[in-house]
Amino acid sequence: YALQGSRWKVKNLSYKISKYPPKLKRKEVDAEVQRAFNVWSGYTDLSFTPKSGQVHIEIRFETGEHGDGDPFDGPGGTLAHAYFPVFGGDAHFDASESWSINSYRGTNLFQVAAHEFGHSLGLSHSDVRSALMAPFYRGYDPAFSLDQDDVSGIQALYGKKTTKSAPSGDDDAGVGESQDVPNTVNEPESGSRDTSLCQDPTFDTIFNSADGFTYIFKGSKYWRLTEESIAPGYPKMISEGWPGLVGNIDAAFTYKNGKSYFFKGSKYWRYKGRKMDGDYPKDISEGFTGIPNDIDTAMVWSGNGKIYFFKGTKFWRFDPSQRPPVKSTYPKLISNWEGVPDSLSAAFQWTNGYTYFYKDATYYRFNDRAFSVDQTNPAFPRSTAYWWFGCQDAPSGTVGTSESRG
């Protein structure tokens, strides 16, 4: 994503439609415009209220030259334009386009409006093809949802949503977030907490599932993490939690499509929730061209939503929307990630937004904005057993600097 450089100082924004398109009902346009704003309010604390009189964002459907020196060009070509916050945030749509609602015919008003409002809020065009803020109109998408790139962009400007409404903010319209509902397994939580991870806190991989839980895989077993330690009732067998999956996994992550990917040796598996999503395993060289076998770990980096693979001293960036998905400039040295060691055990982004790297019995917290491991007290690396598994007496040699926690 790209930020233009300005943003609104307030989060409660008002708007009005001063000029409507000729062929659509006003009420329908009103609803579509509000839906388009809801795309952005679903992921931030921004709110958009229709108002008369003076407003933050004025919306007009115009033809040809319409007073701003940037004339529209008739059907096709330029569909709309909008001004960044520093220039007022107004959005203009070419009235000569065949604007449509929930239809494959014409140009979808909702999608174009949501894109333009991204400009009104301070986002520039993105070079991520799948992003809403990519400059080209891609046709009507009935299952439209914001790309992670768009979400990262808008949250870089206005922060994450702190209230707990649905991300789409538009439940009755059936558009917005359309992620598959994962096929989750009810997991009874009973019994005492397992302490085997305290004895040996190394593990194979850590990842977030689509339903928001964090899991650790080690050998043939898995554990679910809580905010402070591990959940009671674990470990369980990977083969029971993810039928068809093998043990001793190298790496795992859940992508923005809601599907989880597991890697081992030269193979990978894809799951939708707890159900294998087709005929797996497949070769890494087939589904992740450019990525080597026997990787150390993989993660989706919150900084740009792209997939990063790590092995030894090197890392690869994988972007499924690009051809080739791995640029010729890769692999690069892990030393580019300031403070992160080589030969990693695992890596992932936790629910607090930070990226964590694990090596042996310790971990590092990476600051995506500073692009370096955080300089904190106690310093990193810290003991995984103590800070992640809730172990009070971490074995000798694994505490790192956590003793200074006091």
Add this chain to the structure above:
Amino acid sequence: GAVSSAPGGSSAMLYLSQYGYLGPVKANSSQLLDESSFRKAVEDFQSFAGLTVTGELDDQTMETMQLPRCGVKDKVGTGDNRAKR
């Protein structure tokens, strides 16, 4: 050399100018443009649009330039023209 006289070149120049890859271009006058500047603009556009970067106005590039799109510039404040600062 002047490249604006090549077939499709002038419309591509206007497009690249309109969306921020080149400096302002006047539609009603012929202009001389350094070939490397034009090539770089095409490369920048191809890279931004996720196309194979060739620097040439190939079919794929011309087709992409004809797609319906947003009128806001792709390149906003790249700083290319204030490198000496």
